[in-house]
Amino acid sequence: MAHTVAAQDIATADAAAHDWWRSSVIYQIYPRSFADSSGTGVGDLRGITARLESLADLGVDAIWLSPFYRSPQKDAGYDVSDFRDVDPLFGTLDDFDAMVARAHELGLRVIADIVPNHSSDQHPWFQAALAAGPGSKERERYIFRDGKGEHGELPPNNWESVFGGPMWTRVTEPDGTPGQWYLHIFDTSQPDFDWELEEVREEFDGVLRFWLDRGVDGFRVDVAHGLIKADGLPDFVQDDEEASMGGGAATQSPYWAQDRVHEIWRRWRKVTDEYEGQRILAAEAWVYPLEFMANWVRPDEMHQTFNFGYMETHWDAADLRAVIDDSITTFGAVGAPSTWVLSNHDMIRHATRLALGKDTPQGHGVGPASPGLPDVEEGIRRARAASLFMLSLPGGAYLYQGEELGLPEAIDIPDEARQDPTWHRTEGERYGRDGCRVPLPWEADAPAYGFSPTGDAWLPQPAVYGTLARDAQSGVEGSTLEMYRAALRLRREHRIGVGSGDVAWEDSPEGVLIHRVGDIRVIANVSGAPVPVEGDVLVTSHALEDGALPADATVWVRVRG
Ligand code: GLC
Secondary structure, eight states, rough: HHHHHHHHHHHHHHSSOOOGGOOOOOOOOOOOHHOOOSSSSSHHHHEEEEEEEEHHHHOOSEEOOOOOOOOOOTTOOOOOEEEEEOOOTTTTHHHHHHHHHHHHHHHHHHEEEEOSSSTTTTTHHHHHHHHTTTTTTHHTTTTOOOSSTTSSOOOOOBOOOOSSBBBBBEEOOOTSSEEEEEOOOOTOOOOOBBBHHHHHHHHHHHHHHHHHHHOOOOETTTTTTOOOOOTTOOOOOOOOSSSSEEEEEOOOOSOOTTHHHHHHHHHHHHHHSSSSSSSSEEEOOEEHHHHHGGGGSSTTTTSSSOOOHHHHHOOOOHHHHHHHHHHHHHHHHHOOOOOOOOOTTSSOOOOOOOOSSSSTTTTTTOOTTSSSSOOOHHHHHHHHHHHHHHSSSSEEEEEEGGGTTTTTOOOOOOGGGOOOOOHHHTTTTTTOOOGGGOOOOOTSSSSGTTTTTTTSSSSOOEEETHHHHHHTTOOOOOOEEEHHHHHHHHHHHHTTTTTOOOOOOOOTTTTEEEETTEEEEEESSSSSOOOOOSSEEEEEEEEOTTTOOOOOEEEEEEOOO
8 A cells, every 4th residue: 555655754764863753743633623525514534635735734743633433423433333444424444545645645644543441332342232131241341230229220339420420321121121230431322341351452452453554653542541440340429620531649530540551551552563663652641640640651651641731731830830840850750751732622722721710620611601701812812822832842742723723712602503412411511522623714715614615514613713714824924823834844943842851941030931942042921021032033922012022922032142
């Protein structure tokens, strides 16, 4: 296959460089909202292929695609019914191969999203488990238990699903009677596998190889702190103040971050290491503190882990500096680079989040009735400053589609249009994640802003997306898109991000962060007084005012001498 050759070319080029993933910028594509070639209102693989050039032009190193596998789409594809096929909504395996080939041709690596904690309830294994009844081999692949109470009418324990409501659902047995319960950390449609079973482990070795053989350069591993549950499934109540996905070393939950999950990652690392070209594993592990998170990137485990500590840090100079230093020391202690990330498909977009109060837990979202909604302009301004600063840090960075346009969260989505199971399972108490998943605007004057040829979009796009469309920003000096493009070009030219060394901080007034990378000085004015700027401005998130950098702005300058 043509793409295999291209993948080897990339590998050869790398041999002379350093491990590519240590400083790469990986762009997250959320397939249903990226580009729709067929006019269904849902994005697809051909749409992605057709638009890949714009990502190469932006200057990223790789793309990560959220799930495109066969799925009933109860949790936007994170409910997989066939781990080895593409959902017809997104295209075919041939479309996938063509997409990978095109990406490699453009020098972009491709990371797939793998979802090992659970399957869809429509997965043949789960259907077989329902049909086979209690005590069967088929049920062992999932977590079925008898209920409590006289007639088994109560769930086996008190665990609550991340999306709200109980973590257990009762089934009707093949003979029509109410029967056992099955465990689902997420939606009812997402039963958890039992990872104690060797058969489940072997199945996933096969799934990894299936996609590695097709040329993927690695995997983002969904819920990499899940999978293993504590023996006996003891009762536990998650602290409401914590993100519902959070597992802490201190508040050890029986379903997050069990020590034995690491056996699985060591096993996966052996599989990816069998392949040429540095295929990587990146963990979605919402665990704290960072010392605990670093366990996921020990030398024989994963390559990267999303730095949610950084992502959840508010726009505050002292807090930012603390989390950056902590990240570099902590990940460095196990030989791993830090990653930096500000947005993804589960978080309020940072163009909105950074102008909100500190207390909006991950996954809860914002909507029209949320208190203290931020000013759109202020949010975008802070987001630009935060992104430009992030791209100067040593380590790998992740971008989420649309942040290069400065897109804010879509807040005014009508109730009836909302799709996230979080919204439905909490009966509207939490808005959930739809607001960050709205289809991208490509062209200001086209139907659905160029997202689909018919003008359909699976979630309504806010009017502000028109003014922020890619074509309205391309080539426009000072636009968010051009700022990202310039930063990514400079990052390559100056090898910024390379190495997991310390940040070379320079003295700075309160509310300001200053550091030096080679002959570039990076100044982030988070909330301080205007900072006089010396040297040639290479890129800035906001025009200087009388030779000074105002608050909520970042600049990179070349220092003379
Ligand atoms: C991860 C995904 C999220 C999904 C959940 C269940 O957190 O990022 O979107 O809902 O896992 O698979």
